[in-house]
Amino acid sequence: MYRRIKPALFRLDAEDAHHLTLQGLGMASRVPAWPAAVRALTAPADARLGQTLWGQAFASPVGLAAGLDKNAQAVPAFTALGFGFVEVGTVTPQPQPGNDRPRLFRLPSDEALINRMGFNNAGTEAMRTRLAALRERHAPVWVNIGKNKATPNEEAVEDYRRCVAALYGVADAFVVNVSSPNTPGLRALQAAGDLAALVRAVLGEVERARVRTVRLAPPVLVKLAPDLHPADFEASVGAVVDAGAAGLIVNNTTLSRDGLTHAHRGEAGGLSGRPLTARSLELVRAAYRLTRGRVPVVGVGGIFTAEDAYARIRAGANLVEVYTALIYEGPGLPGQLNRGLARLLERDGVRSVADVVGVEA
Template structure:
């Protein structure tokens, strides 16, 4: 109620991007104050539950609900986000060189559709800036994924160099990495999802992960691929086969959509990626297709239009091992995490599952 009754009315009167920066700066400041993390955890933290604790790629997740990339682009507020109930989080997308992104305005609220449209364009401080931010924040309490991309000026035929540079610079700071080839806001980026370009890029990424593993030792860090929801069934089949052959660790489904079906808001015609409620069913269907195409052999993180426990549970039953939210946090505030987690426990118990891992892909087994 604190967010919806007090903070949200103020934030929603502000320019969306200015409100975004205010939230990130506030969480950065508060998360680094003496006792600040404890206060955040007391107000919004999620009670640990054995039913929701899971392990994937040798990484322990206290609950399956994470923060999607795009909110904390520069890894500036990791301590703050870590203490409001997330089970893990993504930072980024980060590119080797800093870039300003697309011209303003580039972020739009669609309240009638419970959605957002953004055309940010990978605005970020670059790998050295993110490295400084992550280095200065101390020990993390939840797993951290680093979402990596290519600079706008880098041609696709040289894209692998940018992804390699991100992994080399940041390997010691993340628990796993996400290759972003699906943002609609960087010209030609989505073409990396198809054909030989995808295969060659993933070979290069895996090679760089292996090189850094040899350098750092320990467990080799997982790498996932984030794909778009705007794919044909044939493209999903081909992409799933290519990703399986590449031996990457998993898929995130999905990024934002360029579709605009059924929108009511005056901003519906804005260029960019659409997130939020209009993506709920589309992303769940994509997860189901990917789970079938990979025969459940490749972990999937489900993202897109999750606002309730039922939304999250549908994605888990469709084949997602973990889920992520973004737009729901903007519209509902941090309390949404507690509601989703508590609701998941209720739904798992109703279906006779003792742990969330047992529900993964249950829809395909008729359970």
């Protein structure tokens, strides 16, 4: 069905199509019993795909990356598609409109997207209301947090703290986003010293909230950019782990335009999709080697097929995320990836996906 409607969607402005799709999924999310009924059909059926990380159960290693559902509008619908976890956001303490439109571009010949959205979102209060209203969760829900555009870098720590304080209790994990290229100065926070201080501050806020609410503390992960110099990447990974973060997400969008063919290749913003496949695989392998597997790694960037996901896992990723591929392949993608991964595990005689994490690193 998606193949039939995709040409009509792709004739729309990319952001208009995005909002239209989210509105539809949001409406579906509110239909009583619909998400649970669909999830019963789409949930990963092969137990070998399951893992427990940070005390949380993941029925599949395939998750939805941040940026698609910025305001947690359609979490039940996304979990109904068969995702093992869903990452919402990026959310900032205060609502903000983001950058001027147009700010999202398809590059079909490259199977890619370029976005310069700029953390457009409705703020933490709106997100807390939506997540608190979820009657049941069929998969963990992570919240990607960032700073408001107007907040100077020297005060950024307070924005991340405010996000944690507002959303503690409704987030199954926090993802510290310091790697978007679309908020001026944000990537400067990836410098090892600044990053370590930020992670410690976020962890301190998590601990204060844990003591106050007597709830199990959610893990804190950090999302890095693919454009760091190898020495800087190594320093940032070391800083994140030494500061006590529970995991890494590798990686965000890139500013590189190498090998692109589409006319939109000159648009400013972060590039995602197929052009990142090789680079992201390389960085997952590097992160696994640098951490020696001490913390879980989440691989994201250019994952379109089960083979892509399997390669990322064997390179060192415990979990993987998709976004751009969902735009090009449609809502059946999570199920396709889950079934394909199960076949690959069967082919290799593997009893659990956890058994192949990092075997080629």
